[in-house]
Amino acid sequence: xxxxxxxxxxxxxxxxxxxxxxxxxxxxxxxxxxxxxxxxxxxxxxxxxxxxxxxxxxxxxxxxxxxxxxxxxxxxxxxxxxxxxxxxxxxxxxxxxxxxxxxxxxxxxxxxxxxxxxxxxxxxxxxxxxxxxxxxxxxxxxxxxx
Numbered sequence: 319x320x321x322x323x324x325x326x327x328x329x330x331x332x333x334x335x336x337x338x339x340x341x342x343x344x345x346x347x348x349x350x351x352x353x354x355x356x357x358x359x360x361x362x363x364x365x366x367x368x369x370x371x372x373x374x375x376x377x378x379x380x381x382x383x384x385x386x387x388x389x390x391x392x393x394x395x396x397x398x399x400x401x402x403x404x405x406x407x408x409x410x411x412x413x414x415x416x417x418x419x420x421x422x423x424x425x426x427x428x429x430x431x432x433x434x435x436x437x438x439x440x441x442x443x444x445x446x447x448x449x450x451x452x453x454x455x456x457x458x459x460x461x462x463x464x
Contacts, residue, residue: 391436391448429455430462 433456436448450456 391446430459433459
């Protein structure tokens with residue numbers, strides 16, 4: 319029986335030594351795998367950073383060359399009643415004639431036509447804009463809407 323106990327103790331010691339050896343091998347392999355994994359992660363992180371920088375550079379370059387152009391339709395119809403020189407050239411013209419008939423006669427459309435057309439277009443597309451500089455004519459037109 320003593321021999322069996324001694325054999326078991328020796329077997330236990332051998333197994334403990336083998337286990338310690340395997341743990342060292344495992345630690346060595348784990349460290350190597352971890353080192354390789356860290357290298358791959360750093361490589362990927364560098365590629366991502368390089369790509370991000372390249373994208374930022376492209377965006378900056380694109381922003382340097384991009385221009386925004388705003389086109390705003392504008393109509394300008396002067397009230398001729400205060401311009402004596404123009405009245406002399408065109409003859410005596412009232413604001414009402416210009417508003418209703420258009421003046422001079424080679425103009426196409428009237429103030430009323432311009433504002434009605436722009437109202438229809440603005441209602442059709444809410445993204446559009448329009449400016450109109452002559453409040454006297456605008457008020458005449460607006461008063462007809464009520």
